Amino acid sequence: DIQLTQSPSSLSASVGDRVTITCRAGQSIGNYLNWYQKRPERAPKLLIYAASTLQSGVPSRFTGSGSETDFTLTISDLQPEDFATYYCQESYSSRMYTFGQGTRLEIK
Amino acid sequence: EGQLVESGGALVQPGGSLRLSCADSGLSFSEHWMHWIRHVPGKGLEWVSEINLDGTTTDYEGSVRGRFTISRDNAKSTLYLQMNDLRVVDTAVYFCARGPPPQYCTTTRCYINWFDPWGQGTLVTVSS
Numbered sequence: 001d002i003q004l005t006q007s008p009s010s011l012s013a014s015v016g017d018r019v020t021i022t023c024r025a026g027q028s029i030g031n032y033l034n035w036y037q038k039r040p041e042r043a044p045k046l047l048i049y050a051a052s053t054l055q056s057g058v059p060s061r062f063t064g065s066g067s068e069t070d071f072t073l074t075i076s077d078l079q080p081e082d083f084a085t086y087y088c089q090e091s092y093s094s095r096m097y098t099f100g101q102g103t104r105l106e107i108k
Numbered sequence: 109e110g111q112l113v114e115s116g117g118a119l120v121q122p123g124g125s126l127r128l129s130c131a132d133s134g135l136s137f138s139e140h141w142m143h144w145i146r147h148v149p150g151k152g153l154e155w156v157s158e159i160n161l162d163g164t165t166t167d168y169e170g171s172v173r174g175r176f177t178i179s180r181d182n183a184k185s186t187l188y189l190q191m192n193d194l195r196v197v198d199t200a201v202y203f204c205a206r207g208p209p210p211q212y213c214t215t216t217r218c219y220i221n222w223f224d225p226w227g228q229g230t231l232v233t234v235s236s
Contacts, residue, residue: 043227044223046224055224089223095167098155
């Protein structure tokens with residue numbers, strides 16, 4: 001199985017800040033990496049697919065980058081609704097899709 | 109595009125069974141691979157199972173293989189997950205989700221995968 005390690009596990013930030021979350025894969029996965037936002041009591045929401053493509057309807061303050069083993073999700077100009085848990089997910093391994101352990105973004 | 113609505117979650121004893129349903133209100137259910145994913149309380153997301161366009165290809169996460177069965181009824185735009193021999197560790201919120209748009213998939217595989225949209229989830233609690 002491909003392991004995904006997110007860092008940090010949690011972070012605190014203020015409205016208007018810029019934050020970066022990292023996802024490291026245990027082996028090269030090309031650009032087969034997606035990012036999701038999970039708010040309490042809400043369905044997970046796809047933010048970024050194929051490492052850097054913004055899903056339709058997602059604000060442009062979310063950006064994804066990286067390839068092979070190292071990926072980042074950057075959120076600029078944090079808004080109150082952005083405080084949530086973020087997960088990366090790989091789709092390189094056919095039919096065994098692994099998620100990272102999550103990064104909890106809290107209000108400072 | 110339509111919404112996904114899960115149902116069927118409940119409190120069940122270890123060894124029991126449940127069948128989850130996921131109704132798709134959109135018009136393109138039969139054009140998408142479908143997935144079940146669960147969120148364990150206090151932990152992260154875990155992919156559970158997938159099914160291809162016509163239900164002829166399925167796959168499962170290792171710990172549920174042999175106990176869970178995914179299926180679909182394209183005429184009813186509904187996805188199912190039959191869960192047998194439930195264990196305490198299966199306690200989670202279960203989400204259904206669509207795979208990528210049709211241009212990325214064939215009947216036999218998707219060339220890239222992501223999950224969008226997701227339903228609101230249904231809670232399965234396995235406890236004595």
